[in-house]
Amino acid sequence: MVSDAQAQRSIRLVIFGRQGAGKGTQAVELAKHYSIPHISTGDMLRAAVRDGTEFGLKAKEIMDRGELVSDDVMLGMVAERLSLPDAANGWILDGFPRTTQQAEDLRSLLGDAGIDLAIDLNVPEDVVVKRIASRRVCEKCGTNYAAPDINIPTVPCTVEGCGGQAVQRADDTEEAVRKRLALYESQTAPLLDWYHGQGLLVIVDGVGAPTEVQAELVGVIDAAV
Ligand code: ADP
Numbered sequence: 001m002v003s004d005a006q007a008q009r010s011i012r013l014v015i016f017g018r019q020g021a022g023k024g025t026q027a028v029e030l031a032k033h034y035s036i037p038h039i040s041t042g043d044m045l046r047a048a049v050r051d052g053t054e055f056g057l058k059a060k061e062i063m064d065r066g067e068l069v070s071d072d073v074m075l076g077m078v079a080e081r082l083s084l085p086d087a088a089n090g091w092i093l094d095g096f097p098r099t100t101q102q103a104e105d106l107r108s109l110l111g112d113a114g115i116d117l118a119i120d121l122n123v124p125e126d127v128v129v130k131r132i133a134s135r136r137v138c139e140k141c142g143t144n145y146a147a148p149d150i151n152i153p154t155v156p157c158t159v160e161g162c163g164g165q166a167v168q169r170a171d172d173t174e175e176a177v178r179k180r181l182a183l184y185e186s187q188t189a190p191l192l193d194w195y196h197g198q199g200l201l202v203i204v205d206g207v208g209a210p211t212e213v214q215a216e217l218v219g220v221i222d223a224a225v
Contacts, residue, residue, distance in 0.1 A: 011036055011090040011225050012113070014097070014106075016192060017121035019180050020128035020135060021206045022213065025144050026121060027094040029214050030221070037086050041095035043142055044077060045069065066176030068183060071101045079109055090116075099187045103194055116225045118195035119217065123206040125181060132177050140164030 011034050017023040024040060031038035045063060048056035062069050078096050081087065093115075097103040107114065123131075134147045138157040145155045145166045157164040171180070195201040202220045206213055 009034075009090075009225070011092075011221070012110070012115045012117075013090075013092040013221065013225075014115050014118045014195075015092060015094050015121060016118065016188065017206060018123060018125065018128045018184050019177060020132040021121045021123040022131075022210065023094055023121050025210060026206075026214060026217060027092050029210075030217060031092050033214075033218060034090065034092075034221075036090040036092055039078070039081055039087070039091050039093050039096075041074060041078065041093075041098075043095075044081065046142070060170075063171050064176065066171055066179035066183070068098060068187070071099055071105065074098075074102060075105045075109070078106070082109070097191060100191060100194065103191050115200060117202060117221060118192075118200045119220070120192050120201060120203045121206040121213070121217075122203050127207060128181070129177070132172055133174075135169065135172055136166035137169050138162060138164040138166045 013030070013036075015023050015027050015030075024042070027038050027040065030036075045056075045059045049060045049063070050056070059069055074096060078093070082091065093106075097106050131146070133150045136145045136147050136155045137143070138145070138159065141157060141159050141162045141164055143157055143159050143162070143166065145157075147153075147155050153167065155166040157166050171177075192201060202224060204213065204216050204220060
């Protein structure tokens with residue numbers, strides 16, 4: 001149950017982590033725990049791809065190559081999403097900012113209020129590579145699953161009423177994953193120092209059972225915000 005204190009508290013979080021660190025899974029749970037929206041730029045882009053808009057088609061080409069969508073486009077998308085009423089009392093941003101330019105854009109957008117906390121969900125590269133090989137994502141609702149074996153192509157979605165199948169993401173091919181991990185090191189990892197310099201960064205160990213990682217996350221957020 002959400003207490004009054006939780007309901008009134010505004011929490012603005014940014015979560016970082018390598019591809020496959022469990023960022024999306026943990027962010028969904030944190031959003032539920034704090035009653036704030038989970039804003040995932042990857043999910044928003046994949047929704048545009050599913051809708052088959054002209055923008056979605058262009059985004060798909062970029063994503064399937066493992067490259068980044070332009071900072072301008074991302075800022076427009078995020079600014080619009082943050083202006084919706086459900087984001088008035090906080091949010092958890094997943095996948096943005098991803099470049100120094102995007103971090104500066106976010107700072108300008110938010111003004112004095114800024115963010116409350118940046119979380120680095122830390123999982124080493126060799127661990128995430130293995131995880132991504134078995135990652136399956138529901139085609140209908142976007143829920144993530146781990147296939148029991150990397151050779152099992154689909155997993156039935158267990159979300160009530162969904163009935164979808166979880167499949168490998170088009171950008172989870174080995175080549176695209178390598179490119180995304182390299183981009184993470186060169187473009188996104190420097191942002192961790194940027195937030196650390198502002199006294200806003202906490203590092204949480206993301207290796208371990210999802211429920212343990214979640215408890216650790218809630219602990220550091222409650223202590224800091
Ligand atoms: P992952 O973290 O596994 O790469 P995401 O779901 O966060 O997955 O993003 C998938 C793809 O969407 C990225 O590889 C990139 O092409 C695009 N994308 C998402 N967020 C951004 C962003 N902030 N800036 C640029 N491109 C983005």
